[in-house]
Amino acid sequence: MTARERLAGGTANFIDERTGAAKWMKKTLTKVFPDHWSFMLGEIVMYSFVILLLSGTFLTFWFDPSMKEVEYEGSYEPLSGVKMSAAYASTLNISFDVRGGLLMRQVHHWAALIFMAAMVIHMMRVFFTGAFRKPRELNWIIGVALLTLGIVEGFLGYSLPDDLLSGTGIRIAEAILQAIPVVGSYLSYFLFGGAFPGEVFVQRIYAAHILLIPGIMLALITVHLMLVWYQKHTQYPGPGKTEKNVVGYPLMPVYMAKAGGFFFIVFGVTAFLGAVASINPIWIYGPYNPGQVGAGSQPDWYMGWLDGLVRLAPPIETHAFGHTISWNILIPGLIVPGIIFTLLAFYPFIEQWMTGDKREHHILDRPRNNPNRTAIGAMSLTFTLVALINGGNDLIATHFDLSINQIMWFSRIGIIALPPLAFVITKRICLSLQRADRELVLHGRETGRLVMLPHGEFIEVHEPLSPEKAYLLSHHEQNPPLALNSEDAQGVANPQGLKGRVRSRFSRAAQEQVAKPTPKEVLELEEGHY
Amino acid sequence: MSNENSGAVEKLSDPGLPEHVQRKTDVDPRAAKKAERQVSILFALSAVGTILFIYSYIWIPEDTFIFLPITGTTNAHQLFLGLGLAMALFFIGMGAVHWAKTLMPDHEVVDYRKEQRSKDEDRAALVATVKEGAANAGLGRRPLIKRTLGVALGLVGLSPLLLLRDLGPLPGDELTKTNWKQGTRLVTDPGDRPIRPSDLEVGGVAQVQPAFPAGKVRHLDDIAKDSVLLVRLRPEEFNLDTERLSWTHEGIIAFSKICSHMGCAVALYEQTTKHLLCPCHQSTFDVTRAAKVIFGPSARPLPQLPITVDSEGYLVAQAPFNEAVGPSFWERDS
Numbered sequence: 001m002t003a004r005e006r007l008a009g010g011t012a013n014f015i016d017e018r019t020g021a022a023k024w025m026k027k028t029l030t031k032v033f034p035d036h037w038s039f040m041l042g043e044i045v046m047y048s049f050v051i052l053l054l055s056g057t058f059l060t061f062w063f064d065p066s067m068k069e070v071e072y073e074g075s076y077e078p079l080s081g082v083k084m085s086a087a088y089a090s091t092l093n094i095s096f097d098v099r100g101g102l103l104m105r106q107v108h109h110w111a112a113l114i115f116m117a118a119m120v121i122h123m124m125r126v127f128f129t130g131a132f133r134k135p136r137e138l139n140w141i142i143g144v145a146l147l148t149l150g151i152v153e154g155f156l157g158y159s160l161p162d163d164l165l166s167g168t169g170i171r172i173a174e175a176i177l178q179a180i181p182v183v184g185s186y187l188s189y190f191l192f193g194g195a196f197p198g199e200v201f202v203q204r205i206y207a208a209h210i211l212l213i214p215g216i217m218l219a220l221i222t223v224h225l226m227l228v229w230y231q232k233h234t235q236y237p238g239p240g241k242t243e244k245n246v247v248g249y250p251l252m253p254v255y256m257a258k259a260g261g262f263f264f265i266v267f268g269v270t271a272f273l274g275a276v277a278s279i280n281p282i283w284i285y286g287p288y289n290p291g292q293v294g295a296g297s298q299p300d301w302y303m304g305w306l307d308g309l310v311r312l313a314p315p316i317e318t319h320a321f322g323h324t325i326s327w328n329i330l331i332p333g334l335i336v337p338g339i340i341f342t343l344l345a346f347y348p349f350i351e352q353w354m355t356g357d358k359r360e361h362h363i364l365d366r367p368r369n370n371p372n373r374t375a376i377g378a379m380s381l382t383f384t385l386v387a388l389i390n391g392g393n394d395l396i397a398t399h400f401d402l403s404i405n406q407i408m409w410f411s412r413i414g415i416i417a418l419p420p421l422a423f424v425i426t427k428r429i430c431l432s433l434q435r436a437d438r439e440l441v442l443h444g445r446e447t448g449r450l451v452m453l454p455h456g457e458f459i460e461v462h463e464p465l466s467p468e469k470a471y472l473l474s475h476h477e478q479n480p481p482l483a484l485n486s487e488d489a490q491g492v493a494n495p496q497g498l499k500g501r502v503r504s505r506f507s508r509a510a511q512e513q514v515a516k517p518t519p520k521e522v523l524e525l526e527e528g529h530y
Numbered sequence: 531m532s533n534e535n536s537g538a539v540e541k542l543s544d545p546g547l548p549e550h551v552q553r554k555t556d557v558d559p560r561a562a563k564k565a566e567r568q569v570s571i572l573f574a575l576s577a578v579g580t581i582l583f584i585y586s587y588i589w590i591p592e593d594t595f596i597f598l599p600i601t602g603t604t605n606a607h608q609l610f611l612g613l614g615l616a617m618a619l620f621f622i623g624m625g626a627v628h629w630a631k632t633l634m635p636d637h638e639v640v641d642y643r644k645e646q647r648s649k650d651e652d653r654a655a656l657v658a659t660v661k662e663g664a665a666n667a668g669l670g671r672r673p674l675i676k677r678t679l680g681v682a683l684g685l686v687g688l689s690p691l692l693l694l695r696d697l698g699p700l701p702g703d704e705l706t707k708t709n710w711k712q713g714t715r716l717v718t719d720p721g722d723r724p725i726r727p728s729d730l731e732v733g734g735v736a737q738v739q740p741a742f743p744a745g746k747v748r749h750l751d752d753i754a755k756d757s758v759l760l761v762r763l764r765p766e767e768f769n770l771d772t773e774r775l776s777w778t779h780e781g782i783i784a785f786s787k788i789c790s791h792m793g794c795a796v797a798l799y800e801q802t803t804k805h806l807l808c809p810c811h812q813s814t815f816d817v818t819r820a821a822k823v824i825f826g827p828s829a830r831p832l833p834q835l836p837i838t839v840d841s842e843g844y845l846v847a848q849a850p851f852n853e854a855v856g857p858s859f860w861e862r863d864s
Contacts, residue, residue, distance in 0.1 A: 175792035175857035240547030263624025268620025275612020292756035317829035
């Protein structure tokens with residue numbers, strides 16, 4: 001036994017005698033993970049979270065979360081002698097007088113953008129492949145909670161430097177708070193310690209940004225991963241893959257090397273962006289002053305769609321009995337986002353209600369094989385995209401020489417008209433793709449080779465698909481819609497009839513399919529009974 | 531309501547997992563050796579990155595600037611520090627992934643799932659345990675304990691809420707008040723100088739604040755409510771009722787600069803159209819018609835400050851704002 005083996009053995013022995021970890025580790029190290037590029041999206045989210053923790057910790061060593069007024073004396077000349085908050089001054093200090101400080105600030109901001117983007121794309125992957133179905137509904141809800149927290153966390157983060165842009169964002173957040181009926185102005189006065197902007201909000205959101213919210217997120221991420229671990233990962237359909245097995249690579253060594261390596265790749269790319277791509281140059285904006293604003297003020301992209309909704313809201317306020325309700329703020333700022341996130345969180349159960357399917361699913365859907373769900377996804381994305389476009393209406397207007405009024409009206413009409421259109425088009429495309437799959441399985445691939453038959457007829461030679469491909473294109477389930485009677489056997493209307501009819505209607509929509517080829521049809525074709 | 535495969539169409543037969551395909555590195559020792567070299571080169575590149583990082587941190591002065599295409603003038607210290615870090619991290623990752631893909635075994639392994647649901651007897655045992663535990667605790671038999679515990683827990687939950695009370699003062703009527711009073715002079719922002727009508731040309735705009743008595747410091751809280759924008763037009767350009775017209779002076783009209791939508795500074799004035807535009811959400815106000823909203827999400831005009839001149843000819847407020855400035859709130863009565 002070499003010295004190294006003795007050391008490793010001794011350590012392992014020490015730990016196992018105190019924890020009994022060997023049994024668990026033995027199973028863990030051989031755990032099988034299915035492999036697919038889209039499974040890396042969630043990894044990117046986790047890795048950027050780690051990068052955020054590391055770079056964020058670095059930043060806390062110098063950032064001063066205080067709104068005490070100071071006179072700037074650092075090395076950035078243009079702001080020399082300007083009065084500003086200690087928060088803003090210390091952010092300038094990190095950017096100009098701490099070696100690697102600007103790099104870390106930019107890494108932190110880029111990692112936040114990547115974190116949010118990867119989270120959204122990961123969620124789209126989970127949605128469109130139906131990975132949220134039983135038994136994974138809880139993990140879906142945790143994911144929606146993480147997305148919501150991520151948006152808040154990002155907003156609070158870029159509000160900390162107390163620059164002109166971030167202060168404008170905080171002012172808008174304050175207006176939303178203030179618009180809440182009955183308690184709004186009280187909430188605002190409590191959060192800001194008095195009138196806006198006051199002298200405390202930076203230290204308060206700092207506590208939330210570096211401790212409270214990341215703590216909750218870390219806990220949720222841990223549960224999210226434990227559930228993935230315990231429930232075993234989903235897998236894409238294909239020959240040999242069933243609802244009862246997991247096909248992939250063992251954790252040790254392949255997955256460890258790939259996943260561990262991928263962490264360094266994500267970190268490397270983030271560091272590269274932080275090195276070459278300037279982001280949030282707060283020294284250009286200047287310190288916050290509520291009497292000023294920068295033209296083209298924009299939130300970060302994950303807040304942009306919310307800002308876009310606020311921008312396109314119609315100007316409606318109710319004044320009655322000495323009180324004011326600002327529908328122009330409440331609807332786009334709280335009510336619509338509230339509905340969207342609630343529907344998002346409950347979607348797995350909504351789909352179960354529509355299909356009546358309460359079984360476990362571990363094989364992912366190809367998006368075309370669930371046209372209704374895919375269309376709902378496309379519809380939601382279209383809604384968000386129109387809102388996001390409108391959130392940048394001022395920049396679009398100046399860059400493309402359009403009038404801001406045109407863009408606003410396009411968005412106002414588009415946010416109502418385009419999502420249903422996207423639903424219909426997506427559903428049709430999915431059904432067409434199903435039809436194409438059916439053709440492929442039944443008639444094989446068009447080879448482009450033309451053959452003249454003895455009697456002069458030309459035909460194109462079709463090559464049959466491999467059994468693997470044919471299986472992939474036809475493995476999926478197709479279930480009939482729920483049969484819910486609105487009348488009983490004697491023809492008496494069921495008191496629950498309306499509910500049943502509505503559910504039947506949704507169920508029919510959810511199960512609309514192009515019939516997939518059956519083995520019988522394939523057999524008939526093979527035997528030449530055209 | 532489960533339709534256990536009811537009417538589901540039967541499947542084509544599953545051909546099973548495709549046969550394992552050997553990689554070049556599995557069969558050709560030379561290819562394996564080559565892959566090994568590639569992995570080592572990637573790890574070595576990472577080391578070079580760290581050396582670049584250390585070099586930049588210590589030896590490139592922080593005020594060194596170089597010119598690069600696309601990014602323009604760039605701080606070399608920060609750039610090479612970042613590039614060194616990026617290389618150091620990225621190539622470790624590339625090396626590990628390349629290693630896993632070429633040299634580590636790539637035989638797919640099959641593991642089996644079991645249903646998440648516990649066995650019926652386990653569930654029954656759990657129910658029994660819980661029932662027994664509850665019975666042993668006697669909650670059902672001793673309602674007095676149950677009720678007092680409920681009250682105690684409910685009250686304990688109140689204390690953190692109470693502790694939060696001192697987060698801030700109550701708003702009172704503060705939201706409806708500004709520092710503008712009858713006779714308050716308008717002073718330039720920045721500069722704090724009183725202004726005469728002649729200081730503002732026709733077509734010009736200026737941001738003003740209320741003059742503060744000596745010794746009183748202007749805080750951001752004050753600016754957030756008091757900021758006023760002066761616009762000077764030719765008097766005949768106004769389209770106002772007589773009261774509002776009497777609030778102007780020699781074609782100078784004063785509006786709260788704090789947007790009536792969400793409180794941003796209404797900072798953009800378009801001289802040709804005489805429109806004020808809020809850059810946050812594009813609410814657009816017509817100066818000639820007392821800042822009527824002509825576009826965007828704001829539901830109210832900007833409050834107008836009545837102005838006139840004092841005995842020394844300086845612009846002053848005739849009266850305070852007659853409504854609350856800034857975004858709406860529940861207690862706002864107009």
